[in-house]
Amino acid sequence: MKEQIKKLLRMVAHSLIGLSVKTRAGRYLLNQMLGAAMERVREVSHGNLKLRLAAPNSLCDWRASTFSTKEPETLEWIDSIPENSVLWDVGANIGLYSVYAAKKRGCLVWAFEPSVFNLELLARNIYENDLTGKICIVPLALSDSLGASKMRMTTTEWGGALSTFGQDFGWDGAAIRQVFEFQTVGLSMEDAMQRLAIPQPDYIKMDVDGLEHFILKGGVSVLRGIEGMLIEVNDDFYEQAEQCRKLLSESGLILKEKRHSDIIGNSTAGFQNCYNQIWIRA
Known part of the structure; x- marks a missing residue:
């Protein structure tokens, strides 16, 4: 109904x-x-911090209203990052966690986001919070190599997610139900450092809806230089989960914990076994 x-x-x-x-x-x-x-902007409070977040539609409004409850483990992880660290936010979406990390911890953030529908809102959120000197937008997809491929999207909504680059499957390993596509350039994490002169990250947050293992594969040398990482992994997508575990372990990181909120755990859309994994230097 x-x-x-x-x-x-x-x-x-x-x-x-x-x-x-x-x-x-x-x-x-x-x-x-x-x-x-x-x-339209919504003011959000988390602890003693206030953020201004663009909310032009119901999805972005929902992201703002659930800021403290959708991924509390991500906020706690950011709270633990040393001040002024270099953070790569891979799959930044509209920039909620980029803005929080820059404002709360003074992080220098490189926000990777290839969606043409999210980039304007990412830029607006950075500007609304006076963080243009702290956050740099990288409007390119990360992958395992350098080259052009298709960005396939399941929605054209502002603030949408569940897209893929260079593959034909989605967050669960099944064929993606795309409604829109365009061709763009992708590059590996190693390319980002070597060709774009982006600094070595101290920490990486990664949420790219099923492509995490491909991106890790293209950034082995980068992973060896980080202190920690938060990465979203779907335990039901065995190839993704196993490859992420292997690549991160071989980079000298150990899994500290994996968590998700009640919003995710009680999901009826199949996300119940998606977790934010927190990896630390051994």
């Missing part, structure tokens, strides 16, 4: 937009509505 109502509302919205674009007044009103949506 809920999905039927949503479908009906989408049809009504599309019809209204179709009518609006036929007149000058309608086009002006539509432009004003889109502008107002993109400028």
